[in-house]
Amino acid sequence: MVKKKLTLIITCLLFCFAQGTFAQSKKKKRSDKNAPAKVETKAPESKDGKKEPKPYKKVIDSTAVTQKGLIDIHKINDKYLFEIPNSLLGSEIMTITRYSKTPAGGGIFGGEEINRQVVRWEKGLNNNILLRSVTYVIMSPDEDKPMAQAVKNSTSDPIIGNYDILAFKKDSTGKNNAGYVIDLTSTFDGDIQTFSLDPIKKQLLNIVAFQKDKSFISKISSYPINTEIRTVKTFTTTPPRISITPTPQIGVNIPSALDAGVITVEMNTSMILLPKTPMRKREFDARVGYFANEYGVFEEESQKSDTKTFAVRWRLEPKSPEDAQKQKKGELIEPLKPIVYYIDPATPEKWKKFIKQGIDDWQIAFEAAGWKNAIRGEYWPENDPTMSLEDARFSVLRYFAAEIQNAYGPNVHDPRSGEILESHIGWYHNIMSLLRNWYLIQTAAVDPAARTKKFDDKLMGELIRFVSSHEVGHTLGLRHNMGASSATPVEKLRDKAYQDKNGHTSSIMDYARFNYVAQPEDGVTALFPRIGDYDKWAIKWGYSYFDDAKTETEEKVKLNEMTKEAYKNNRLWFGTESSPYDPRYQTEDIGDNAMRASEYGIKNLKRILPNLLEWTKENGESYAELDELYGALTGQFRRYMGHVTKNVGGIYDSPKTYDMTGNQFEVVPRAIQKDAVLFLNTQLFNTPKWLLDQNVLSKINPESGVEAIKGMQDATLSSLLAGDRIVRLIETSSMSKNNYTADELVSDLKNGIFSELKGSGSIDVFRRNIQKLYVDKMIELLKPGTTMVRSVPVGVTYGFTTRRVNLAQTDLPSIARGQLNSLKNEMKSASSRMTDRMSKYHLQDLISRIGQALDPK
Structure with missing residues (x-):
């Protein structure tokens, strides 16, 4: 009975629900008479379950x-x-x-x-x-x-x-x-x-x-x-x-x-x-700095898999076979499709012409490859509804209202061939602040226009033009060439005639920034990077059209002969942005000798520092601007220390092929490495008190600079004694007795840092700090642990190989123990002659530390 009642209730409920649904359906049908038709997003199914599209x-x-x-x-x-x-x-x-x-x-x-x-x-x-x-x-x-x-x-x-x-x-x-x-x-x-x-x-x-x-x-x-x-x-x-x-x-x-x-x-x-027919690939060459793409290749007749690595570049082709013949005879021709960059309409009006000039400056490089009017900058057309800044057919330099001090130049390319399809360069507003700081700190000693808080539009415009050219270079496929500036002899950086003709670096793709070596008496006014010899050569390598080369292999043969000829001129060399050991390949450096170039740079910093207060002053404003520029100046000084340090344990890496003479890897000469350590002892470990200008520091910092100087010394000393550098010194010294050794490095540092031990004078707080740093680091090296040693393998586009080395199984602990024993004896002798109480306390403390480290109880 209960079961029958339950069935009846359910039946009634279902009937009512059906009636309600039907009524709602009828009501909806009447009310939606004028509504748009519903779009079916799923195809209806036929009786056999297959989906059937509609007409x-x-x-x-x-x-x-x-x-x-x-x-x-x-x-x-x-x-x-x-x-x-x-x-x-x-x-x-x-x-x-x-x-x-x-x-x-x-x-x-x-x-x-x-x-x-x-x-x-x-x-x-x-x-x-x-x-x-x-x-x-x-x-x-x-x-x-x-x-x-x-x-x-x-x-x-x-x-x-x-x-x-x-x-x-x-x-x-x-x-x-x-x-x-x-x-x-x-x-x-x-x-x-x-x-x-x-x-x-x-x-x-x-x-x-x-x-x-x-x-x-x-x-x-x-x-x-x-x-x-x-x-x-x-x-x-x-x-x-x-x-x-x-x-x-x-x-x-x-x-x-x-x-x-x-x-x-x-x-x-x-x-x-993507193009129906991919562009012919141009095989990557480590001797020329192009971005690259790669994939594994399996060929029917090969005995192993291979990696196809090819350069990233735009497709430039003649308009006709007749034009190709003209170009072959040395006549400049226009490409079928030129490279065009549009300037974001959001860009401030007064900077647009300078950005356009930076783009157009590359025309001279394309002329070296046989093209005219191959590249140009264009202003974004107003009121054209057919164009969109996001449209992938258009390459655009986008202007961002951002506090970031940077710009970047990416590209979008066909992964099958490396053909660049378009590029959107990013330009952040605050890069002008970065440019101001760089240029003032590096050139104000010789350029009066740089001695101000706010640059005039002409100077800032030229700085913007330089950055525009650099970023466009990336979108043409060019990587940073950090070795370009090393081809310029340091004394030529002070030669006005040479600078007017060649500039201070052979590539605008270098991070060479500005000529900080030129002295006020030299009269040098060409202080900016420009499209240089390397840039023209690199564009020639990447964009020359070989009408008579029928295959990639034939093209590679022609390019190889061109590259071997170019290698006779070191201004045409490429220096990778990623070498952990080649001192020629560094950011922010110029010249062929870091010690001489940095010495000139420091002379200019000494001229600039006393003037920072005058050049930044503005009534009613805080000293924030002075603080920022003092930080930029000390940052420049630290860069000089880094440029010099990389020579120690350095190895030159000049990519070679089987059909070239000479070795790819060569040890930096012993004399240069010793000069580097001498420079650091003189300019950094012997306290750079000129940086402690109290007329400046008293307005931006409650401290006097003792800890700031120690921080700089600590960073450089740690870098000099880093495990990978020591391993390279041990490796290279095993090759020849003429090469610089790890023990020599530690001895040269000790002799410079503890020079007071030869006399009886006092040791000031700055020197006491660096001496404590040295001893602490030597003690740490008694149990040095392991280190990762990086190297750039030949034939690889980017990246490193790494290997772990157990430093306890090298000569390093032995060197540290021997040096500490020797230093302890020298300090005992010197301590008896010291009359200054803090100096005596200091030496006694270090003697105790070394004793406990060598013979722990």
């Missing part, structure tokens, strides 16, 4: 707003339907996602790249389209050979999207294969990693979760070779942890995240079709 006109009806382009986009209500042409299936598309608008105060800026990936559309098995992410790791050139299948079996590309075909577009013969209509709305208004933030960026921004209801597509535009998707995405965030000593971190203190618990960013994704 094209049933899906893309009269309400659709259509844009034609690489991919035709149909907007119906709030849905975006993509019509993928059959010709695009299997083609590779580069996707680049950038910030368009960002929350203030988060350390991220509109125009910066977020994500880059190659994708490919392909037809599925059941009326669907798949979107795959493509990663180039290994490839096979022999597509019709068994090896190609083996490579395919090892390179499955992940599926990041699966879409029902809503409709077919018929071709001219009536077949359903002209195009496929799919709905990508949820892909772009969602949080698909390929078109959004990756997990690392989310961690940096303290992002917790994606907010679907606060995210949407704001605009999609389609052009002949690219489609642009602008989206707005909102994420919840977690507040930063409370910390007494917070560490600066991108995104932690975004004001909108602290206020609202969420952040909203606007993003632009460019989908740009």
Whole structure:
């Protein structure tokens, strides 16, 4: 009975629910009579379970707003339907996602790249389209050979999207294969990693979760070779942890995240079709500084896998075979497609012309490669609705309203060939502050225009022009050439005629900044880097067109002969930005001898320091500007110490090939290494009291500078005695008795740092500090532990190999013990002669420390 009643109740409830549902359905049908038609995003299924697309006109009806382009986009209500042409299936598309608008105060800026990936559309098995992410790791050139299948079996590309075909577009013969209509709305208004933030960026921004209801597509535009998707995405965030000593971190203190618990960013994704026929690759050469791409290659006839490494560069080709012949005869010709950089309209008006000049300055380098009008800067056209700053067809120098003191020059290139497709250079407003500090500290001794808190527009404009050229160089494929300035003899840096003709470095891609060696009496006025001899040669190597070279191999032979000839002139050499041991390859240095160049630089710093107060003063302002410039000056001094230090344990690394004479690696001569240690003993360990200008320090610091000087000495002494440097000294001294040794280094340091032991005079607080540092470090070396030794292997584009060395199993502890015993005896003798009480206490203390270390109880 209970069971029957329960059944009856359920039946009544179901009937009422059905009636209610039917009534609501009828009501809704009447009220939605004038509403837009619903867009079906899932294809209906037939009786046998297969998905069946609808007729094209049933899906893309009269309400659709259509844009034609690489991919035709149909907007119906709030849905975006993509019509993928059959010709695009299997083609590779580069996707680049950038910030368009960002929350203030988060350390991220509109125009910066977020994500880059190659994708490919392909037809599925059941009326669907798949979107795959493509990663180039290994490839096979022999597509019709068994090896190609083996490579395919090892390179499955992940599926990041699966879409029902809503409709077919018929071709001219009536077949359903002209195009496929799919709905990508949820892909772009969602949080698909390929078109959004990756997990690392989310961690940096303290992002917790994606907010679907606060995210949407704001605009999609389609052009002949690219489609642009602008989206707005909102994420919840977690507040930063409370910390007494917070560490600066991108995104932690975004004001909108602290206020609202969420952040909203606007993003632009460019989908740009990669060339159907990849550009011919130009094989990477370590003797010329180009960025490179690489992948593993498996060939049918090879006996091992190989790595194909090739330079990253733009595609420059003649307009016609006739032009190619003219160029071959030495006539300059215009390329089929020149390289054009647009200047962000947000750039302050007075700086635009200088940025454009920095771009145009590269024309002289392309002329060396046989091209005229190959590169130019353009102002962004006003009121042109067909152009967008995020459009991947246009390379743009973007101007960011940010406190960051920097600029950067990336490029987007085809991973199959290295062909650069476009570039968005980033320019932060506060780089002008950095330029002011560099130029004042390095050149104010010789250039009166630098002796002021605010530079005039002409000087600042020329500084901007220099940085513009440097960053454009990166977007042309050029890496930093940190060795370029080492080709200039130091005394030539003081030669006005030489500087007017050649400048102080052979490459604007060097971090040589400005000529800090020139003295006031020299009359040198050419203080800026410029497009130099190396830059012209590097562009010639990367952009010469070889009409008669039919293959990459034939082209490589021609380039090799050019490079061997260029190597006869060391102004054309490339010096890597990543060598841990070659003293010629350093940032911020100039000249072929760091000791002489730094000595001249210090002379100029001594001239500049007493004037900083006068050059920065402004009534009603604090001494913050003075503090900043004093920090820049001491930073410049520390750089000089670093430039000199790298000579100790140094090894010259000059890339060579089998058909060149000489060795690639050579030990820095013993005399140069001893000069380096002598310089450091004289300029740093013998207290640089000139830095302690109390007229300056008393206005910016409550301390007198004792600890600041000790900090500089500690950093340099630690670097000199670092495990990897000691290992190189032990290695190189085993090759020849003429090479500098680790024991010599320690002895030379001791003799300089403890020079007072030969007399009976007092030892001041600065010298007591450096002597304590030396003894403590020697004691540490009795039990030195292990160290990582880095090296740049031959034939590798970037990066290091590392090996761990147990220093306890080297001569280092023996050297430390012997030196400490010798020093202890010298201090005992000197202590008996000392009349100054603090000096005597000091030596007795060190004698005790050494005794306990050598014979611990």
